[in-house]
Amino acid sequence: MSDKTVVKAAKNVVESGESIARNIWLAGLGLYSRSLEEAQQLNEKTSNVFDELVERGKEVEVQAKECIGRNTEKASEEVEAGMNDLFYRLSGVDREKLERMDEKIDKLTKAVEKLAAAE
Template sequence: MIDKTVAKAAKNVVESGEGVARNIWLAGLGLYSRTLEEAQQINDKTNTAFDELVERGKEVEVQAKECIGKNAEKATDEVEAGMNDLFYRLSGVDREKLDRMDDKIDKLTSAVEKLAEVE
């Protein structure tokens, strides 16, 4: 009788162990499945957030280019004005006056060349 009881107890332990092992296996599969779903959700959210950031970046890029363009024009004008001022202080000749004189010289040169061709 003791042999039957021991055998029955052993059988219960084995069946119980199999049930626990199966439950552990199933819990592991469930964890894997949940983790995979959550990773996919995070990936989808990340892609969506990235796409939104790209769109915002495009909007900001346009504004930044406009701002940089305005500042570059202003800086160029300021540098040119500074150079003209420095040129005037060093030479005593106004840059605009020099440009007008240069235009007149070009006209005179072409007039002289035309006269030379006639002769």
């Protein structure tokens, strides 16, 4: 082999190595770019899913509040009915009857106060 052939072969090897190194470098840049795009897409999807979950949560919250409100009213009515029943059993006086008597006493008190003021 002549010196020119060896130099030419060496240049080909160096150029080939540079080409391979450049391709590896470009492949790395391409991988970085693709990973960045996929991360951005994933971020958008995640954001969309989060927003969708927030909206669903708002709907469930409204339904839960309505259900709690109904159950609270029902529980209050049941407690009041139980208290009225207990009061009736202990005193023998119906709670509604007692409230009517209270109203009558209030009216009588006002009438007495008017009479006392007129004298």
